[in-house]
Amino acid sequence: MKQDPGPATRGRRRKAARPGELTAAALSLFAEKGYAATRLEEVAARAGVSKGTLYLYFDSKEALFKAVITEGILPVMEQGEATFEALRDEPDRLLKAILAGWWEMIGSTELAGVPKLMIAEARNFPELARFYYEEVISRGRALVEGALRLGIEQGLFRPVDVPATVQVLMAPLILLSIWRTSFAVCDADACRPEKYLPAYFDLMLSGLRVQPQAGA
Amino acid sequence: MKQDPGPATRGRRRKAARPGELTAAALSLFAEKGYAATRLEEVAARAGVSKGTLYLYFDSKEALFKAVITEGILPVMEQGEATFEALRDEPDRLLKAILAGWWEMIGSTELAGVPKLMIAEARNFPELARFYYEEVISRGRALVEGALRLGIEQGLFRPVDVPATVQVLMAPLILLSIWRTSFAVCDADACRPEKYLPAYFDLMLSGLRVQPQAGA
DNA sequence: TTTTAATGACTGACTGGTCAGTAAGTATAG
């Protein structure tokens, strides 16, 4: 990774763009190797700068880690909440849109590393874990719960245990996204979402709907 | 001071029992802090010995890690395969027995740390990941696939995409087991399996059965 | 010239791995 062929190779360059480049590099390395096994020199190299530059933007490895977690996901939550408002009168389409949207914006992207990282490091960063739980997990669950409750009220879905069912619904998506960043080499077949996702929606919506008949 | 020279020794001198004590200590620390962040001195201390003793039984940190992974899970696989043979003429009970058995023997125990560890470290130990994939994941999937196929043949289950559905079926169990070792502090409520598991079986079996109505 | 982005050699703390030494136990002799 050399500097792009801009006019200046040193000195003031791209102060505004640096933090994002660094967090992107850090995310992919943290997701691949884990937090402790990732060297900051490697993060900096992947972002095209030196280690010292990294410390101009982040106070410590832990601060970089927190930035990776919070910056990547929070914008997505807001879009999810907008989707909710747009489709609240068609709960089954809404539910599918939320779940598919999560897959498209997080699960199938580099951001899939964020849930993997939080699971691996929650015990090492309890304060960050609590923040993530409240600002991401709880808000995400509230969206799915809302869709589920609307669907039950309208008689589309069976009257299931809503909070527990929300977790069951999300689990296959989350695990697939993690799986792809871990076992893709061994298990290329299972990591093809074009086969997995239809089977997922089919099984879940069949289990949820009052009427057994449903199209994909 | 004379001590009983019987086979059940006390205090020092427990060559036979040490490896298991060390792998148990290592599993709980690896699962809590991650592989790289776990210090061997702490593993040894938790097992009640010194660091030097650890090296009498394992050649390196990596060798200890491999022992943790392989020793814990392989015995469980064999029991699962025995269950399969015992119930092959009642596919719906068989499926539930396999999934519930996984939960009881792995998901709800300390061994839940093993899948968490393999997911976190697969990219750092590709050779071990391949072994795990072939000896644990593939064999486990084969069991669930077998139960699913038997049920479809007998007309109990809908004709779903079997390999993809197997993954969807396993995912909520695996993710819950991992969740409990990561977010239990933040999310005590979601980690209560007595609420989660019934909702899981209800949703999955409702989605799978040909007839929509069924008791848990 | 002054300011500021960027560098990379350096350091200090930490940890995987080693090994000379300790002591509990055993065997044999006297």
Add this chain to the structure above:
DNA sequence: CTATACTTACTGACCAGTCAGTCATTAAAA
């Protein structure tokens, strides 16, 4: 029973390598 020589599970101080974090220096930009 005592003494002596031997075995071995175990210890912990130590070494060598690694890496997060620092800072004097450099060079482009203003």
